[in-house]
Amino acid sequence: MALYLTWCDERGLRWSEPGFENLLRFRDWLVSVPLPSRGRKNRSVIRFRQDGSANAVLGTMTQFLLFGVGPGWVSEQVALSLAKPKFLRFWPDGAAGEGGGARVVTERTLRFATTDPGIEYLTPDQVELMIRMARNARDRFLIVLMRATGMRIGETLGMRRADVHLLADSRDLGCHVNGPHVHVHRRRDNANNALAKSRKPRTVPVTADVAGYYRDYQWEREAIPDPVAKAAQGRRASPASLHTDLAMALEEIKELRVERDQLRAAMRQHLGHQLDQISNRKLTERITELTEANRKLERELAQLRPLADQIQELQQDLATARTSLRQMIRDGNQHKPT
Incomplete structure (x- = not known):
């Protein structure tokens, strides 16, 4: 108007x-x-x-x-x-x-004739292809984050690591929002000139796969030194950053323990199911067969022991004969006329 x-x-x-x-x-x-x-x-x-x-x-x-x-x-x-x-x-x-x-x-009556171009979007297969073609863990994390949250490109590129809260409880970091989430802020001092469209800050919940890709990004960032990281080698990490890393490591250890217990329980159940299918009579027969086979092997071994002693005596005699033959050859060479 x-x-x-x-x-x-x-x-x-x-x-x-x-x-x-x-x-x-x-x-x-x-x-x-x-x-x-x-x-x-x-x-x-x-x-x-x-x-x-x-x-x-x-x-x-x-x-x-x-x-x-x-x-x-x-x-x-x-x-x-x-x-x-x-x-x-x-x-x-x-x-x-x-x-x-x-x-x-x-x-x-007052309008222009236009056609609806529709909404442009990427299919799930195209998004997966973009993730596979990304050259580093940071780009993969950004793609997954935009897929999971629907954030704009300017909001995503303007985000900082302090805006990422992937713990179940982030109150120790001064944030009272429950669950894993990210914060979206409009900043004009970003080095890449990224600017969020909305002037009001907000929080966006994230899924578990976002946390996994962010962990890969952190490992890659720590493994590849850059000028900024070299300049900051003499500085200590902030308590909040250390607390976040420790909490994420504990969460990962907890998940690994749960997975270990699940695998152990599944293995026990599988073995128990197999044992239940075998009757006690069959187990007794199998144990008897193994015991008899063991006794047979012991008897055969006892019969082979005298042969082993004879072979050892023959080897000693052969070694003595070789030594005598060498001595005879040396003595014959010494008495040969020049």
Whole structure:
């Protein structure tokens, strides 16, 4: 409404009786006049209002002028020029109302013909492909975080590690929000110039997979030194950071213990089920067979022991014969005439 009222005031027109021709000029003015620059950068880029945005402005103006007919601010002639009846040819069965009266609706005369482009989104397979193609753990964490929370890109890139609270209870960190969550703040001092759209801070709950990807990111960050990390080697970590790392490690240990106990119980149940299927008679027979096989092996070993002693004596005799033969060869070489 501010655009319409300002436009009428600049041209000396009464906003309540502008005339249909002036309303057409206002419609064309919305899309033909360049928009002001948003910031200090890219002032040379000229931007224009899209047809969809212009339709939103025209819709608000039309509703305001139609509302002004009741109190007497706007004449009925202006209202008749803003809207016209339209008969809907295609209608769901049973929804046309009694006598088909619901098939006649009011259509605005001041609008641009636009097509609904629909909502662009990524399928689950495309998101999984992006996660696999990410080059580092940080990018994978950011992709999973946006998938789980629906956060905007500016909000995600402007987030800091102090905004991530993935513990079940973060009161020791000064946060009274229950459950794992992240904080979204609008900051103008981010090094990457990321800026959240909303001016009001908020908290967003996260899922368990976000915590897992964030843990991988922390390990990668600690393993790869950077200039900032080298400059901070002489400084100690804050108590809050140490407490968070310790709490996450305890949570992980607790999960591993639960998984170990579950595997142990499943193994015992599986072995017990197998033992239950075997009768006591079969177990006794199997034990008897193993005992008899062990005794047979002991008897065979006792029979082989004399042979082992004979083999050892033969080896000693062979070694003595070799020594005597070498001595005879040496003596024969010494008495050979030169």
